[in-house]
Amino acid sequence: MPELPEVETVARDLQRWVAGATIAGAEVRWARTIRHPQPPERFVAEIAGATIRRVDRRAKTVLFHLEDGRVMTVALRMTGALIVAPAGTADDPYARVVFDLADGRQLRYRDVRKFGRIGLWPGGGLRSVGAGRGARSRRVADGTRRYRIGEVFSGHGPEPLSRSFTAERFAERLQRRSAKLKTLLLDQAFVAGVGNIYADEALWRARLHPLRAADTLDPRDVRRLHRAVRQVLREGIANRGASFSDYVDARGQQGDNQERLAVYRRTDQPCYRCGHRIERIVVGQRSTHFCPRCQREPVASVEP
DNA sequence: ACGCCTACCTGCTTGC
């Protein structure tokens, strides 16, 4: 999906363009986009008439704070996009949910692969939006899952761009883990918002091998990684995100950050630092790009 | 905690 910088770009655009707008009605064209346990019909009935007070982001989820205190969450996953379409714009065959705004515009949730999810939550208790193993749910009689607010909204790790995300705090978290750096950076419960692109970019910038175990970093490694994570995310935002096939902002425009990436999808091309060929390996079933010269292999334990 | 697997979906690229 769009990662933190892409979601931040979309949320900022939407704050500018739809804060204050009223949702007159909605049409759900792909039912499963509406997050369980919300039946799509109830979602449509409950969102109608709502006014958007503010739009922001937590991790990779866009949050629409409504005037009445409720929150609509939009997790874009792999190919989701939120696009504001002026009145009269041609329909989009990939629009899975269409919100008609009272002023005639449409807010369209477009999602080619249909992985994204939209939820509507009561006010209060909203801290973060469910993240993998951290989020808790329980099975109910019919075998489906029911989420409780405060459990669903409690699974994310720290926001890497927040003031409270210090190198010291990052060091503490890293020291307690023996997992590979690449895997950890992708773990939303460890740090929120980093995805495959920015994980690879941050590791290249910090000159750290993706397979390196977190608890083997020395304090200087940690500081470099901390700085690198924040830098690549901030630069991604400054460039309005990285577009490969699907990511677009709220106007439907591509970002520029794909032009500035050092390793992601640059397999066999020269490293911008040392000229060595960029390599691609698979870590945790995700493609991983790095420079084998700049990002030295972790020391392998040698059998006697 | 960790790693691995499957599932969810469609479209594009690559190789034969």
Added chain:
DNA sequence: TGCAAGCAGGTAGGCG
């Protein structure tokens, strides 16, 4: 040209 395989920025849930 046609067709199949492989690939894609994410995450939930199950198993060991």
